[in-house]
Amino acid sequence: MTDKTNLTVSRRAFLGATALGATTLAMPNVLRAQERSIKVGVYGGYFKDSFDQHIFPEFTNATGISVDSIAEPTGEAWLVQLQQAARAGQAPADLSMMSQVAMLKGQSTDLWAPLDLSKVADADKMLPQFINEYPDGRVAGVGAVAWYITLVSNTDTYPEAPESWGFMWDPANEDKLGLLALVSNSFLLEVTAKTFFGGTDILDTDEGILQVMDKLAELKPNVRLWYRDEAQFEQALKSGEIPMGQYYHDVTGLAAADGFPVRSTFPKEGGILDSGCWALSRASDKGDEAHEFINFMSQPSMQALMSRKVGTAPTLKRDTLDLTDAEFASVSSDIDPVLPRYDLYTTKSDWLNQKWTELIVG
Amino acid sequence: MSGLQLVDIHKRFGSVAAVDNISLSVDEGTFVCLLGPSGCGKTTLLRMIAGLEDPTSGNILLQGRRLNDTPAHLRNLGMVFQSLALFPHLSVGENIAYPLRIRGKSKAACGERVRELLDMVQLPGVADRTITQLSGGQRQRIAIARALAVSPQLFLLDEPLSALDAKLREAMQVELRQLQQRLGITTIVVTHDQREAMTMSDQIVVMSNGKVEQMGAPIEAYRRPATPFVADFLGQANLIKVAAGEGGARFSGGTIPGLDVAGGEGALVSIRPEDIAVLPSETGPVKASVVFVREMGAIVEIYLDAGGERIVAHAAPKTHGDFKVGSTVSLSMPAEACVVFDGAGA
Amino acid sequence: MRRSPPQKLTDYLPIAFPAAMLGLFFVVPFAIMVAVSVFKRVPGGFYEPAFTLANYARFLSPFFGEVLVFSLFLAAFVSAICLLIGVPFTYLLTRLRRGNQVVWLIALLGVLSLSEVIIGFSWSTLLSRTAGLSNLFVWLGLMDRPQSWTPSFGAVLTGLVYQAFPYTVLVLYPAFSRLDPSLMEAARTLGSSPIRAFLNVVLPAMRTTLLATSIIVFIFALGAYLLPQILGRPQHWTLSVLVTDQAIYQSNMPFAAAMAVFLVMASLALVGLSVAISGRKGAGQ
Incomplete structure (x- = not known):
């Protein structure tokens, strides 16, 4: 699962500017919200802070339902807690923000209560990749937050923006790349598959995966840094020490806006779109409130607000939003994204991890 | 000229004069005690002779040859330290053989000499023991044997007997004197114990505040003290x-x-x-x-x-x-x- | 004072507290780790109690073998360099005046207060092409143009040595302060040059301290998992890095525990071996 908590450091800076307005909005709702409430689990750190300040007060304001926000621990500990609690009929949170891999793992134990999209007014505007379904078609979760990982480069070193992920393989780029170190957060298998093998279907078989890995192995001489810590790469990218790599689109845009010689490019194969879902624990008795919450969050106005304040990519179709071109471009793109094959990370997790580690360490 | 000469020796530590213009002459084969209260400069003087300190000015001559610029390890002298400084990681035999091994002597030659030296200090057969297995007096003898292993021209001892109890000290004083007479080696002992100085030495040098108060045969200094300090310090x-x-x-x-x-x-x-x-x-x-x-x-x-x-x-x-x-x-x-x-x- | 063997239960009271602390903070966690290492991983979940050696079996592969060997080699190398620099440094330090010693020791303690993250980032900047030391060398005319020295094996080594050096000195310092200075002087009057005396008297006399220090630094370096990531390439990642990956990113606690147990066993074996070897050398002491 993607460790979004790491983002807190780099994103917290621009959060402060908008913090004041949010708290004043929240105040009048305290009394009115007594009767109805909902517990919402959010990734701890950056996301919880932004939601507490920008998003939840709006929801309470509009519906009268108070939100009890809970910081989810990193890793899969939260999923384990939810599963164990559900077995005992308890729900530490009604709704939780879950990574796509955790969604799939929860599906396997029927942890998620099916959602009724008819209660979500703007469901028809939603991009299909943000509706998480059980194999039988029931809806397990609805997109909560999404973000792009793109091909980023230093504009001093690369005056021309690269057009394709394939540019990373150019021998001229020897020792110039910074890439994420883990198979499950870099999604480089998907990138390679889409760039060189016409799509991610090749990843359906072990042979196909190994074939993609062989192609990836050709990239190794060009990689200077396999990073786990984002701050490390961001700094090196800004200084030109490591002039190219994969990184978060919105954070790179903010750095460029601050005057650093960096750019984020959506290659023609698309940026990597990673996301988290809202999912309802089957042990929760707050189904109505949960649907109201999802309904509220899925409004074009809220998606636009999140794009502006939290920096997430909207889960709705572009033409339903009032985002300006610049606002939209700062968080998303119309180019068909590279969609991670989350199924691989549930069914073949250990095998993939082992092969990946051998690939980059060996 | 034979023996050891110190000419106009000064030694300053910062602004403190530890040794203040000392000249003295030690004849070949004599036993000299540097005597004085603590802090009088006697140990500093001995360490300069050994090459462990450099004089601020003045000359040290051995057999007429200037010694100042010869580093300690090339001066060819034997020294017994107050702490004895026996090497804890070496056996008794290895300790005694240390200066011989440094000079590249063969194992057999070393073994032979170690036996000789152990006989000399009347501790035959302890070569294989560790230092910690020896008593204080035995360690004393080993330190002496080690210092004499290469038959040095000069034998220096810094408060060698201070760690021993009174009875053993008296016995060792006699033994040390006999050993020195037998070997005829020029010997300089630093001590603060006037009885020790008087019983052992041919000559005593009474020091105070970095200066020599009196130099001469012990009984002469005792009978005819040159200064009130000497009179008071000796007996x-x-x-x-x-x-x-x-x-x-x-x-x-x-x-x-x-x-x-x-x-x-x-x-x-x-x-x-x-x-x-x-x-x-x-x-x-x-x-x-x-x-x-x-x-x-x-x-x-x-x-x-x-x-x-x-x-x-x-x-x-x-x-x-x-x-x-x-x-x-x-x-x-x-x-x-x-x-x-x-x-x-x- | 005559000591009689403990007779009543209360006679054991004085050791009860240390024993409890040792049990609570070392034995129990280690036992849990050993237990988890034989548990069964639940893919997509956590783990469940079971007895399986699968985690160890997975570890016993040439790949992890190489990583283990590299980790041990790196730790030994760091330990050797720390001693090589730390021993003369500490020896000279103890020869300084007291006031100067304190200044040095405080500076070293200052390094200890730096977190591994800060050390890693500082060195990655210092060794970088754009802002690093090589720019200084270019300015001084020693180099033609700035170079990047990170990530590399040298960078990992530098970072680890920098981090372990204060420990080295602090462990060596008390022993060197207590060392009788006349041992060195005696060796000199007996015919050894100062350097020779240092090598054949001071070092052998400090053998036990040196061994203890090298073991401490070795274990310390073996546990490093941040610096190899920040300053090294993937081939410089230690087993500790892979343990962290498994524990935090893969949620594979049983496998992480198995690797950790193996790491502990391997280092204990090495420590035991070195103690045994030095014990035989120092026999009869």
């Missing part, structure tokens, strides 16, 4: 302020007949306790009252008050019964036993 001495008077030297307790004091006021007289005779009569040139009597076995120390001057005298045991605390006695202080220091000379 016991009565130091009495005197002035020239009728028929002798006058002091608060009376007159020392026949003693000629030149400089008028402010002269000091030194007289040893054993040179003062205590007489039971109440008349005489010097009168005193008995303050305290201390029986020492072989002698009796009698503490006296002679007109405010405190005086110590020795007497033979069988006579002391006559002297009771508080009784008045007369003192015989022969002029020939007195040493006069002119003009408040200290």
